[in-house]
Every structure is written in structure tokens, then in C-alpha cells.
Amino acid sequence: MRTKVLGILSLCLVGVILAGSGCKKAPPTPAPKPKAQTPAPATPATPVKPATEAKPAAEAAPIKVGAILAVTGGAANLGGPEAKTAEMFVENLNSAGGINGHKIQLIVKDSGSTPPQAISLAKQLIEEDKVLAIIGPSTSGETMAIKNICQEGKTILLSCAAAETIVNPVASYVFKTPQKDSDAARRIYQTMKDMGITKIGVVTSNDGFGVAGGKQLDALKGEYGITIAANEVYDAKETDLTGVLTKVKGAEVQAVVNWSIVPAQSLVAKNMKQIGFNVPLFQSHGFGNIKYVQAGGEAANGTIFPCGRLLVADVLAADHPQKKVLMDYKGGYEKQYKEDASTFGGHAYDALLLLTEALKKAGSADTDKVRDALENLKGVVGTGGIFNLSATDHNGLDQSAFEMLTVMDGKFAVYQKK
Amino acid sequence: MNLPQIVQYGLSGITVGSIYAIVAIGFNIIYCCTGIINFAQGEFLIVGAMTAISLSHVVPLPVAIAGAVAITTLLGGLIEIVFIRPVKNASVLRLVVVTIGLSIVIREAMLHLWDEKVRSLPYFTGSAVSTVTILGAHISPQVLWVLGVSTVIVTGLTLFLRFTLTGRAMRACADDRMAARLCGINDRWMVTLSFMLSAGIGALAGCVISPVTQTQYDMGAPLAIKGFTVAILGGLGNSMGAVAAGLLLGLLEALVTSQSSAYKEVVSIMVLLLILVFRPSGLFSRSDVSALRMA
Numbered sequence: 001m002r003t004k005v006l007g008i009l010s011l012c013l014v015g016v017i018l019a020g021s022g023c024k025k026a027p028p029t030p031a032p033k034p035k036a037q038t039p040a041p042a043t044p045a046t047p048v049k050p051a052t053e054a055k056p057a058a059e060a061a062p063i064k065v066g067a068i069l070a071v072t073g074g075a076a077n078l079g080g081p082e083a084k085t086a087e088m089f090v091e092n093l094n095s096a097g098g099i100n101g102h103k104i105q106l107i108v109k110d111s112g113s114t115p116p117q118a119i120s121l122a123k124q125l126i127e128e129d130k131v132l133a134i135i136g137p138s139t140s141g142e143t144m145a146i147k148n149i150c151q152e153g154k155t156i157l158l159s160c161a162a163a164e165t166i167v168n169p170v171a172s173y174v175f176k177t178p179q180k181d182s183d184a185a186r187r188i189y190q191t192m193k194d195m196g197i198t199k200i201g202v203v204t205s206n207d208g209f210g211v212a213g214g215k216q217l218d219a220l221k222g223e224y225g226i227t228i229a230a231n232e233v234y235d236a237k238e239t240d241l242t243g244v245l246t247k248v249k250g251a252e253v254q255a256v257v258n259w260s261i262v263p264a265q266s267l268v269a270k271n272m273k274q275i276g277f278n279v280p281l282f283q284s285h286g287f288g289n290i291k292y293v294q295a296g297g298e299a300a301n302g303t304i305f306p307c308g309r310l311l312v313a314d315v316l317a318a319d320h321p322q323k324k325v326l327m328d329y330k331g332g333y334e335k336q337y338k339e340d341a342s343t344f345g346g347h348a349y350d351a352l353l354l355l356t357e358a359l360k361k362a363g364s365a366d367t368d369k370v371r372d373a374l375e376n377l378k379g380v381v382g383t384g385g386i387f388n389l390s391a392t393d394h395n396g397l398d399q400s401a402f403e404m405l406t407v408m409d410g411k412f413a414v415y416q417k418k
Numbered sequence: 419m420n421l422p423q424i425v426q427y428g429l430s431g432i433t434v435g436s437i438y439a440i441v442a443i444g445f446n447i448i449y450c451c452t453g454i455i456n457f458a459q460g461e462f463l464i465v466g467a468m469t470a471i472s473l474s475h476v477v478p479l480p481v482a483i484a485g486a487v488a489i490t491t492l493l494g495g496l497i498e499i500v501f502i503r504p505v506k507n508a509s510v511l512r513l514v515v516v517t518i519g520l521s522i523v524i525r526e527a528m529l530h531l532w533d534e535k536v537r538s539l540p541y542f543t544g545s546a547v548s549t550v551t552i553l554g555a556h557i558s559p560q561v562l563w564v565l566g567v568s569t570v571i572v573t574g575l576t577l578f579l580r581f582t583l584t585g586r587a588m589r590a591c592a593d594d595r596m597a598a599r600l601c602g603i604n605d606r607w608m609v610t611l612s613f614m615l616s617a618g619i620g621a622l623a624g625c626v627i628s629p630v631t632q633t634q635y636d637m638g639a640p641l642a643i644k645g646f647t648v649a650i651l652g653g654l655g656n657s658m659g660a661v662a663a664g665l666l667l668g669l670l671e672a673l674v675t676s677q678s679s680a681y682k683e684v685v686s687i688m689v690l691l692l693i694l695v696f697r698p699s700g701l702f703s704r705s706d707v708s709a710l711r712m713a
Binding site: 074076077206232233234235237239240242243244246247249250263266267269270273274275276291292295296297298299300 | 540632640671680
């Protein structure tokens, strides 16, 4: 009798755990807050000057800008810095007099890293708050969930998420600021070509980021004369990858590309060293956080990966066009929040930068005029690169937005060909 | 496939297998004493590792690990006293559901205490890049630590349950709680003790594997599924069986990986389903015996 109960019970449990594992990165969040948090910040720790408060009636009405960011939940390491950056940006802008005489009123909403929450927040911002534009969301899944809502609601969306599908195919009101996956893959392949590497192994995680990256690597290999001799997919939560890497090692490759986020990124580096697999390891642009390097310890040394220049802003040549904007952002952020600036916050900075540039150019806060202006922005220097947008390119960054970085003695450094 | 490669797959299988086995043993201790499956077992590992990582910033590594094991042991006891003991009309099913709830609570608490970042303890010997060569294959010295600690735990546990009075009392509770009580065994404290013991072993396991696997707040559940599979495969309550089953599953996974790594999880979940349907008593126990025991 107990055997039977145990059996049935266990089956149910496995079902529950498996079903739960899909969304376990995103802890449950409370139902959408009925009231907009205007203009209070989403992060309690943030000291906000009353800069965004309504000023005397003589002043022009503020321009409302919404932000849907993953301040809590699984993607909190993205959304946290993004929300802080957005608040800092708007605060600075308003204290300098705003745009065209208008202040910006920023409405930050926490999506809890879940697409359903992002959907209800987007509807709220569009229908109730009637915002001009929405900054975010932080992740690709959330962005794809609200892409059509913004398009149909004729509200500009400036996403802080990476996936190429956000702007390809182009939706007229949807833009994104992070660099493209395909450009990251191109930079990796170009570097390999320069090193004389032709035969590689690819390992990717089985989540959205890994799958998208794997596709790009596969699509572009021919262009650079690269052969993928071993292509392995592993579970994103894997705790030991020596088996997978043994297989790749057996294919006698000259280099390995890993496309995943934590914790596997550090694990690949460790496991390769452990099984004595000493070929160069390339990682995706998702590796750009010093915490991941620390998790990989000594094994992370020598990893080569493409990344925006924020991480190496200090060592950038003084005449580099991005030097000033990077140092200003990094300095401002680190001074205000007492934590390291990350590329993610940079994406939110760029989103607001593009929006304000477009507002200046359009000379009005009419949605369609601003949208047209956005599409025609050229040479805007942001933290992610130099943006040249067009009707067919709603990202505006190219390969030059990436710098190849490496890890030396536990620190990031610009990669130099030996 | 040449010899070093085969050995390498084998070692990879043994590494993950011994990790699974050590989780399965935690399941077994509580099962032995109470008949329930503690689904918060995976969380004990992570709590232990996280505590050790935090402590290792202020005290030397061995002290940090000892401290983490002690703290998690107390936590295990506390959880039993607060959440398991007061359950009225405690059926096995009800208690198992309580442990599932506990695992969610512990996981969320860890998210708040330690955030979502991945951490790891330093390597006990050597570093992330040191390797030991065996027959042309390479493994991390930490893997030897994992194997060594699993062996010590299994041996120690078997000796404890067979030859000490307390150990025997625990087994008596598992066999027939009423009879045990009639013999003057304080069965309630035996249950508490079993939770403490499995939490402590879990914490030690979590610390030993942390340098290799790294530690993140939500890693407990996947580990628990594998540990559970192994516990069932080896026969619930059978520690030696768990070790054999762990190594078996690890090697099976390595074999699948050598063909196509994408199917690894599919295979291990299939094993779990098949064993639950066809041989719930495990591979190593005779079904008539366990039917008698469970009746």
C-alpha cells in the first residue's frame, strides 16, 4: 500500500518540480500595483531629490516616460542597475532644465522578471498613464511579450534586452539599445580568424540566450571559414560539464565557444582546466561582469569575449569617442550608488539618451514626430557604442560597438593579438 | 574513442554520481527514521555551502565548514521541531507536502539573504586550474575530496546505524514506532535527530561540492531530483545501495553525454519514471522483503 502511495506521490512531485523549474528564476511577484509609483523610484535605497516633482504652473507640462524593469526576480542583476541609472539620468536632466523646457516624469515599474507582469504594466502605462515611451524591459522574453502591445498602442519602446528578434523584423515603434548577438558572434569569429583558428567546438545552454547565440554562431560560421566540429547543448543549471567538454575535446578542436549565462559560464572555464583541455575559451558578451570572473577563479584567466567598452572605460585611449560618455556615466553611477557600474545600466542610459536626443531633434513631444526623429538619429555616442539608426535598423549599433576583452589576473583587459 | 577519453567519461560519471549519492543518503536517513521523503534535502546542501562561503571570509576554511555544518544541523533540528512535529494526524503524504513547502520557503529566504549571485568555496587543495592525471585522463583534486568525503560519510553512517545505541534506536523507530516507544525509545527526538543528521550531512556535501559545482540559491531542487532518483534506484533506506545507484546513474549520464549531451536529462528522468513504475523498491532490495517492510 505505501509503495503505491509513494509511487504516485513521487510522480506528482517530479511533475511539480519540473513544471516549477521553468519559472524558478522568477519568484512570484505581487499582483500589479494599482497605483503608479510616480515619481518615486522603485529602489528604496535611492535618495531622490524632488527634481521630478511638478514645478510651478508657469512651467510646461512634464513629458511622461515609463520604464518596465526587472528590479526584483531572476533578472534583478539587470533591472536593478537599469532602474537606478534611469532615475539618475532623469534627475540630472531635470536639474539641468529638462528638454525643450519640459521636465521628464519617469514612472518606474517593477516587472519582477516575468513576462505576464510586463504585459499588464505595459497596458497600464499605455492606457492609463499615456506615456510617450517605455524604457525596458530588461529581458528578451518580457520585451517580446509586449512588442505588439506597444506597436498597437503606438507607444515607443526602447528595450534594454539583447535578442535580435526584438528589432528583426522591424516594428515601427520598437527599438533596442544593447548590441546584437550576431555582431558578438562576428567579433568572435573575426578574432578566431586572426588567430588562425578554423576548427572549433560550440557549447550552449538550453535557455533562450544560449539557443539564440547558438543559432547565430551556426549561421555565420561559413562567412569566416570556421568549422564547428562539436556542437553540444547542456542544461542551463548543470553542475558538472566535464562530460560535455570531454566530448568536445575528443573532436580535437582549436578553440571552444561557450554561449550561456551564470552559472555555466564559470563552470565551463573551470571544467576545461580540470580535464586538461587547454585551448582558448571564447565566451559570449554575457560574460561581462567581474563577478563571473571571480566565480571562475584562476580558471577564468585567458577567456576571450566581446563586450561593450564600459568595463574597460578606465584604460580606453583618451581620444576614443566613447571615453567621455563612459567615464561620466561610470563615475556618476558609482558616486551616487556606491556600487560598480555594469553594462546593463548602460543599456538604460542609452535608451534614455536616444529618447532625449530624438525629443530635442523633433522639437515636440508628439509620439510620431519623436519616433521619426529616433529613426533618423546618427552618430549618437552612448555607453554601448555609437548609434546610427535607420528605418531598417532599430538598434543602430554595429560590430565596432564591441571590444574583444580578455581576463588577466582576475581583471578585464583589452584583448591584444599575440 | 581512445582509453584516456573513456577514462575521462568514467571519471566524469563517478564525480556526478558521488554527488548524487551523497544527496540520496540525506534522503535515506530521514526516510529510515520516519518513512517520509524530505524534499528540502537539496536546500540543506545550499544552505550549508552558502553559510560556509560567508563564514570563510572571516575564519579559515576548515572552521568555516565546521561552523556551516553545525549551523545547518541546528537548522534541520529547528525545522523538524517547528514544522514537522506539530503536524496533527501526520500521514506520510501530509508530511511530504510540508517538506515541499519548506523547500520553497528556504529557497526564497536564501534569495533574500544571499541574493541570486553564483558563489563558490575555494578549492580545498590546489586551485581551479590544478589537475590530477589518472590513466591519461584529468580530474580536479576536489573530485577526490568529494569521493573521499562520500566514502567517509557512508561508512560512518553505516557504522553509526548498526553499532551505536542511538543508531539502533533510530532504526527501531523506522521499523515499528510503537514498539520502539514501548522499549523506552524517545521516538520524537529520534525524528529530530534524523533531521539534524541529514541536514548536517547535506551541509557537508554542499561544502565539498561547492568549489566544483558552484553554489546558487536555486540549485537545490535539481540536485534533489537527482538525489531522489538515486535514492529510489538504490532502494529507499539503503545507504550502500544509494552509493551504487549514484555511480550507476552518473556513469549512465556520462555515457549518454558521450553520444548527445542534450538527452542527458531525458535519460535520467526516464530512469526515475521507469523505476517508480516497475520497481519502486529499488534495484538492490528484494521486492517481497520491502513489501513486507512497507506494509
